[in-house]
Amino acid sequence: MKMPVPDAAVMARQAQIAAALSAIVPDGVIADADGVSPYGSDGLVMYRQSPVAVVLPRTTEQVSRVLAWCHANGVKVVARGSGTSLSGGALPLADGIVLGMARFNRILSVDYDNRCAVVQPGVTNLAVSQAIAHKGFYYAPDPSSQIACSIGGNVAENAGGVHCLKYGTTSPNLLGVELVLMDGTVLRLGGPGQEQAGYDLLGLVCGSEGLLGVVTEATVRILPKPATSRALLLGFPSVADASDCVAAIIAAGIIPAGLEMMDAPAIRAAEDFVQAGYPTNVEALMIAEADGSVAEVDDQLARITTIAGAHNCTHLRASTDEAQRLLFWAGRKAAFPAVGRIASDYYCVDGTIPRRQLGAVLGQISAIVARHGLGVANVFHAGDGNLHPLVMYDAAVPGQTEAAEAAGAEILMACVDAGGVLTGEHGVGVEKRDLMEHQFSAIDLEVQSRLKCAFDARGLLNPGKLFPTLSRCAEMNAMHVHDGRLPFPELPRF
Amino acid sequence: MIRDAAAHGRSLAVSGTGSRPGIGPGPADAALDLTGLGGSIDHDPGELLLTLPASTPLDYVESLLAQSDQCLAFEPPSPDAIWGRGHGTIGGAVASGLSGPRRAFAGACRDHVLGLSGVTGRGEIFTAGGKVLKNVTGFDLPRLLTGSRGTLAVMTQITLKVLPLAPAQATLLLPADTPAKAVRIMADALLVDGGVTGAAWSEGEVQLRIEASPAVLLALVDAARARLPASTLIEGDASRALWAAIASLYGHAHADDIIWRCPLPASRAPALAALLPPDARLRLDWAGALAWVLLPADAKDLDMHALVRQATGRDGHAERLRGPASTIPARAPLEPGLAALSARVKALFDPAGILSPAAAPGGAA
Numbered sequence: 001m002k003m004p005v006p007d008a009a010v011m012a013r014q015a016q017i018a019a020a021l022s023a024i025v026p027d028g029v030i031a032d033a034d035g036v037s038p039y040g041s042d043g044l045v046m047y048r049q050s051p052v053a054v055v056l057p058r059t060t061e062q063v064s065r066v067l068a069w070c071h072a073n074g075v076k077v078v079a080r081g082s083g084t085s086l087s088g089g090a091l092p093l094a095d096g097i098v099l100g101m102a103r104f105n106r107i108l109s110v111d112y113d114n115r116c117a118v119v120q121p122g123v124t125n126l127a128v129s130q131a132i133a134h135k136g137f138y139y140a141p142d143p144s145s146q147i148a149c150s151i152g153g154n155v156a157e158n159a160g161g162v163h164c165l166k167y168g169t170t171s172p173n174l175l176g177v178e179l180v181l182m183d184g185t186v187l188r189l190g191g192p193g194q195e196q197a198g199y200d201l202l203g204l205v206c207g208s209e210g211l212l213g214v215v216t217e218a219t220v221r222i223l224p225k226p227a228t229s230r231a232l233l234l235g236f237p238s239v240a241d242a243s244d245c246v247a248a249i250i251a252a253g254i255i256p257a258g259l260e261m262m263d264a265p266a267i268r269a270a271e272d273f274v275q276a277g278y279p280t281n282v283e284a285l286m287i288a289e290a291d292g293s294v295a296e297v298d299d300q301l302a303r304i305t306t307i308a309g310a311h312n313c314t315h316l317r318a319s320t321d322e323a324q325r326l327l328f329w330a331g332r333k334a335a336f337p338a339v340g341r342i343a344s345d346y347y348c349v350d351g352t353i354p355r356r357q358l359g360a361v362l363g364q365i366s367a368i369v370a371r372h373g374l375g376v377a378n379v380f381h382a383g384d385g386n387l388h389p390l391v392m393y394d395a396a397v398p399g400q401t402e403a404a405e406a407a408g409a410e411i412l413m414a415c416v417d418a419g420g421v422l423t424g425e426h427g428v429g430v431e432k433r434d435l436m437e438h439q440f441s442a443i444d445l446e447v448q449s450r451l452k453c454a455f456d457a458r459g460l461l462n463p464g465k466l467f468p469t470l471s472r473c474a475e476m477n478a479m480h481v482h483d484g485r486l487p488f489p490e491l492p493r494f
Numbered sequence: 495m496i497r498d499a500a501a502h503g504r505s506l507a508v509s510g511t512g513s514r515p516g517i518g519p520g521p522a523d524a525a526l527d528l529t530g531l532g533g534s535i536d537h538d539p540g541e542l543l544l545t546l547p548a549s550t551p552l553d554y555v556e557s558l559l560a561q562s563d564q565c566l567a568f569e570p571p572s573p574d575a576i577w578g579r580g581h582g583t584i585g586g587a588v589a590s591g592l593s594g595p596r597r598a599f600a601g602a603c604r605d606h607v608l609g610l611s612g613v614t615g616r617g618e619i620f621t622a623g624g625k626v627l628k629n630v631t632g633f634d635l636p637r638l639l640t641g642s643r644g645t646l647a648v649m650t651q652i653t654l655k656v657l658p659l660a661p662a663q664a665t666l667l668l669p670a671d672t673p674a675k676a677v678r679i680m681a682d683a684l685l686v687d688g689g690v691t692g693a694a695w696s697e698g699e700v701q702l703r704i705e706a707s708p709a710v711l712l713a714l715v716d717a718a719r720a721r722l723p724a725s726t727l728i729e730g731d732a733s734r735a736l737w738a739a740i741a742s743l744y745g746h747a748h749a750d751d752i753i754w755r756c757p758l759p760a761s762r763a764p765a766l767a768a769l770l771p772p773d774a775r776l777r778l779d780w781a782g783a784l785a786w787v788l789l790p791a792d793a794k795d796l797d798m799h800a801l802v803r804q805a806t807g808r809d810g811h812a813e814r815l816r817g818p819a820s821t822i823p824a825r826a827p828l829e830p831g832l833a834a835l836s837a838r839v840k841a842l843f844d845p846a847g848i849l850s851p852a853a854a855p856g857g858a859a
């Protein structure tokens with residue numbers, strides 16, 4: 001992975017940088033090699049890089065002053081939540097600091113009448129739901145890492161989960177943020193209402209992978225918990241039957257709360273690991289979950305059962321109680337570690353395809369990994385076409401890590417060629433950065449990436465991620481006919 | 495054409511059928527009429543996707559989707575009720591960014607725009623987003639361009655997420671003589687997950703829409719009635735007709751009424767109501783999070799921006815969709831930091847400032 005050439009002058013100033021930032025955040029700067037080591041990588045463990053320093057601010061004012069100082073001194077910044085990104089979004093830069101947001105760990109307010117909560121970015125996803133559970137509410141997006149991943153990271157990556165088809169990813173569930181720009185400007189986008197004035201900058205910031213600003217507060221939409229949830233376990237003799245069944249369910253006007261699929265290797269790995277009662281003699285297993293009132297859930301599951309019967313479903317079980325429903329999910333949610341048991345290493349790929357291409361793309365995936373001498377297990381958010389092939393390899397065998405990466409890249413290109421996209425929920429980060437040119441034209445990328453010039457014209461926030469190259473903002477600014485009267489000097493600052 | 499206009503600094507009024515004059519492009523040196531955009535329509539019900547030229551008439555889109563029992567879940571309000579110039583195009587609906595009654599439950603217009611192609615103010619032809627349901631690849635330009643009123647780029651093709659039309663619906667009518675009582679009833683109704691897909695208030699009555707499959711609709715209605723104040727029930731086509739009326743301002747706007755649209759936290763709606771003059775008429779939608787204020791023509795200089803600010807602090811805003819010339823701007827200036835950022839965003843898309851310059855958000859032009 002090629003990163004931008006580090007600025008040796010910045011690295012040489014490490015002590016001075018640490019001292020200056022300590023003056024802003026006393027007891028919140030880590031600069032020794034052992035101390036910064038745990039921050040050296042995120043969930044994409046293939047890559048590792050120590051930063052110049054780690055700064056752990058507690059207040060928005062500190063974030064603003066740290067960013068303003070780094071802006072003035074040409075020091076790059078990578079914001080980090082819990083470090084669970086699977087695409088290297090929080091991978092440090094050799095000539096930059098890591099801005100760790102873990103101390104922003106409070107839920108500031110919950111407003112049940114307006115159905116929203118104001119939370120700090122270091123709060124974990126699951127903690128939001130837990131804090132409001134006693135009132136019968138929850139926060140809908142539920143990425144698999146929800147016990148650890150932070151809301152700030154969720155906003156940066158527009159994180160998804162297994163209930164996206166019905167409840168959406170982070171973006172539709174995000175009402176507002178407090179955002180600090182690289183120059184220290186503090187802005188509020190959106191709020192407790194359902195619509196912001198002016199351009200949808202909130203929508204732009206959500207999923208911008210830490211390139212546009214640092215979120216110091218988020219207002220999220222909360223929902224009353226469904227009265228009941230039940231799941232069906234459905235086994236099929238072929239992936240094609242299962243995938244036709246998914247299309248038929250949707251075409252019948254049913255939007256299940258969850259619609260997951262696993263292929264045979266994933267089923268067997270999960271069953272060996274957690275004994276969820278999965279049938280091991282089927283080629284595809286589907287979990288279909290309905291939620292809502294008891295009558296609604298019964299009705300939906302009955303209709304799904306009928307449709308499955310018409311698509312050669314050979315194994316059917318409905319959860320009879322909450323424990324069993326959770327057991328059905330336990331296998332699916334443990335699919336990654338389960339694959340980790342049968343392979344010494346695995347590489348989780350994340351692409352989205354039009355669902356009808358599933359059979360063809362799975363065939364291509366098998367061929368790709370076979371060509372690289374590796375194995376694969378597939379789990380699939382079937383409802384919204386989001387595919388997670390888990391490429392199995394052994395990092396101890398020379399060449400296999402590179403082979404797994406190469407196979408992952410080929411799989412993602414196959415997704416794009418099938419009419420899909422490079423990432424459904426894990427983000428581009430460093431992992432898929434160089435594949436962006438496969439999905440987008442040079443002009444498409446230019447139109448996107450130059451937006452960074454409006455937020456961070458010096459390119460100091462998380463450079464080297466998301467885009468293969470960044471626009472030269474100075475050239476861009478020369479074309480700004482309005483720049484002469486932009487009110488820069490009056491920007492509110494702390 | 496855009497490149498030529500940019501080179502000569504000639505502004506363009508970006509427009510479809512001109513159905514939304516109140517929030518349309520405003521004055522410019524020349525018109526960029528998009529009604530002639532060609533292209534095929536690709537509706538794939540099983541994938542929940544619809545790709546179409548921006549010039550496609552909105553009423554055609556809705557009838558096309560209805561053939562497969564699908565819909566645009568954000569229930570785009572028809573501009574005809576407000577401006578009386580037809581139903582407009584899908585491009586206009588997306589560029590306006592307006593969402594109807596189901597917004598509070600199924601998401602806003604911006605949540606259903608998955609991808610688009612267009613032309614920037616520099617004349618670059620680009621594509622953004624994708625043609626799949628779940629996609630986080632790159633910056634979310636579809637959301638940024640939704641509601642940008644044609645001031646950043648000209649959309650030529652749009653991909654939308656479409657959803658099943660609920661097969662059955664009913665509406666509970668609950669008396670509520672004040673906005674405070676109405677907001678309380680609507681908040682209570684939404685404390686539990688009960689299939690509510692519409693919550694509005696007008697003329698002393700809360701309207702609560704419940705949608706579901708026919709097999710379960712009555713159970714949901716019974717459950718709602720059991721925990722809410724006494725109500726009367728209307729079902730099926732009568733309920734559909736009521737919500738069509740709500741989406742089009744109940745047909746209550748008089749021909750010369752001034753129409754203000756004010757998104758705000760629902761709990762602040764009663765405070766706004768208390769500040770309105772006696773001859774103002776208030777309608778609530780989105781469970782109270784959208785206030786429609788209808789004013790007689792002689793109230794043209796009433797500063798709704800100030801009233802909304804007083805009622806909500808920074809949490810609400812107002813836009814005048816229709817009304818005579820006034821000393822009060824249709825949209826309030828953005829806060830300085832936000833205005834500066836918006837201006838920089840505008841300048842990156844349209845450095846010569848030629849795309850619908852009069853429609854840029856306050857401070858961004």
